[in-house]
Amino acid sequence: MSEEQRSTSGEEPGEEAADHTGGVTGSAGTGGGVVVGGSMTGGAVATGNDSRAKDSSRTVGPSPLDSLGPPSLVAPPSSVQPGGLFVGGHLTGGAAATAPGSEAEFSAVRIDSRHADLLASIDALISQLPSPADSPEGDALAGALDEVRQDITATGRATRGRLERLRDQLTTSNAALTALTSAVAVADSVRGLLS
Structure with a gap:
């Protein structure tokens, strides 16, 4: 497309x-x-x-x-x-x-291309997260991802506060979650939007 x-x-x-x-x-x-x-x-x-x-x-x-x-x-x-x-x-x-x-x-x-890239990375990461029963950290991360996703689809951009919350969730999640390629892509996109 x-x-x-x-x-x-x-x-x-x-x-x-x-x-x-x-x-x-x-x-x-x-x-x-x-x-x-x-x-x-x-x-x-x-x-x-x-x-x-x-x-x-x-x-x-x-x-x-x-x-x-x-x-x-x-x-x-x-x-x-x-x-x-x-x-x-x-x-x-x-x-x-x-x-x-x-x-x-x-x-x-x-939606500008940077937010579109973040949205695509979020969708990929959400599809790879474990179920909430398997990982409470994954549930908290899924919540932060969903907030940013909702912001972008409703307004075309994510608020700074939600981006910072997502960055913090990515930073504090366990190594298995943050090692996912899609998590790295989300983190890179968030860093770029916050700079």
């Missing part, structure tokens, strides 16, 4: 629902339409009676703006109807809804 758009919601790129990144939704009725003068690489737009637009994408890697370059400045065309939406540049995320009864929600999360 490319770094530009690796999905962490369990869906592969291109399989997102219509209200995810890249989606344009609309309903029949009196909307003013949408005109994008540049490009649309993410977000959601809705027009028409009782329209809704929602962008709740989960993407990994740099913003599409990094590869698009500056947009051409485009004057609004006369074809945009009242209640319509005109974007003169690049639409790379967000949600816009026009017309009566419209609703827009933006709850997207972009």
Whole structure:
């Protein structure tokens, strides 16, 4: 999967629902339409009676703006109807809804590559941990790993406090746990994010 758009919601790129990144939704009725003068690489737009637009994408890697370059400045065309939406540049995320009864929600999360690497290392380590009955230390470590995992999937990054707690758990866990290759990868990622 490319770094530009690796999905962490369990869906592969291109399989997102219509209200995810890249989606344009609309309903029949009196909307003013949408005109994008540049490009649309993410977000959601809705027009028409009782329209809704929602962008709740989960993407990994740099913003599409990094590869698009500056947009051409485009004057609004006369074809945009009242209640319509005109974007003169690049639409790379967000949600816009026009017309009566419209609703827009933006709850997207972009995960940078360093946090994505940590997330992958955490998943690998969790799969290798012994059951809690076999190792209370493994249970404490699993708890710290889960907290960081939840932070990243919800917000795109882990808080410093949770990273420090995970670092401390890795430092105090028994040698068998910390010798796992995946534990070393987690420790390296945490060190890099804390520096």
